[in-house]
Amino acid sequence: MNARAFDLTQLRTFIAIHDAGSISAAAEQIYLSQSTVSExxxxxxxxxxxPLLVRSRKGMRPTPAGTRLVAYARQIAALSEAAFEDLQGVLLDGELRIAITDYYRPHDVGRVLKRFTSLYPRLRLHVSAMQSSQIERTALTGEHFDVGLALRLMNGDVGADDGADDGAAGASTSATLVRRERLVWAMSATLREPVDMPLPLVTLPRPCALQTLVVNVLERHKVPYRVSHSAAGVAGMQLALGAGLGISCLNESALTPDLVVCPPSLGLPALPRAEFHLLPGRADETDLIRHARNALLRLFA
Structure with a gap:
């Protein structure tokens, strides 16, 4: 290997650790052993x-050099894949409708989509933020979108009675896992303990299954609560939580700098993990959509 070049496989592993927050989580996502990822x-x-990554209480975090390198690594990996597709005669030219749950990496999703459009400048995107239940329910019709990314809850982590997948009943099991995250109880960094009871709860309207899960978990564990604020979307929930209007459940990548994980002293029940799935294509979809889905899969993962 050129002494002044990086190994592409190592860069991809580095991206996985950076995004997952730990070596063990990255190993799970890219299907390698922890020892291989560490090496x-x-x-x-x-x-x-x-050093590029260092351990902290919140997992692996990048050093200043790691922050600079991960930006290059993403571009290098994406360009490598785009070059391969170009040589294979894959040309993405046309319109593509994408539906994404707004829980998915709210701080990064714009950058991911911008990178996608820079790789395929002849592709015209229309992106919609939708509830996962709606994405799952309409995935097979192609009425609203061509490619869908939805959140599902992992039953079994805290008990099957606590909730269901954040999708319609009978949702496809052949969707592709692109990311797995912890769900956490979140509150403003300025909110002081003890928190008043009943617990002030910030929610999203039904049929958001993640919020349905929250209510089911609290009721099952007999935690008294009151709805202190109803937000219209994840961004609204982040603002309400940051303003100290209450407590709610978020996936880790949706935490903002002014939010913290609720301390164990609050005695809140355990939560399951969340998975983000890229939904499978329809039998009648075009080659354009199929190739675009594969390209998005690499960027989303």
Whole structure:
């Protein structure tokens, strides 16, 4: 290998650790052993000549060098894939409608889609933020979108009675997992303990299954609560939580700098994990949509 170049496989592993927040979570996502992932990170840091990730209470976080490198690594990986597709005669030219749950990496999804359009400038995107239940329910009709990314809840983590997948009943099981995250109880960093009871709860309207889960978990564990604020979407929930209007459940990547995970002293019940799935294509979809879905899968993951 060129002494002044990075190994593409190591860069991809580095991206996975950076995004997942830990070596174990990254290993799960990219289907490698933890020892292999750890070894690839060590080799990459040796090549870079400095640490790229360090351990913290919240998991692995990038050093200043790691923050700079991950931006390059994303571009290098995406360009490599785009070049391969170009040589295979794959040309994305036309319109594409994408439906995405707004729980998916709210701080990063715009950057991901911008990178996608820079790789395929002849593709015209129309992106809609939709509830996962609606995405799952209408996925097979193609009425509203061509490619869908939905959130599902992992039953079994806290008991089957606590909730259901954040999708319509009978949702497709052949969807592709692109990301897995913890769900956490979140509140403003300025909110002081003890928190008044009944618990002030910030919610989203039904049929958001994640919020339905929250209510089911609290009632099952006999935690008294009151709805202190109803938000229209995840962004509204983030603002309400940041303003100290209450407590709610969010996936980790939806936490903002002014939010913190609720301390154990509040005695809140355990929550399951969340998974983000790219829904499978329809039998009659075009080659354009199929190739675009594969390209998005690499970026979303």
């Amino acid at each position: 690839q990170l060590k080799k990459l840091e040796a090549r870079a000549g400095q």
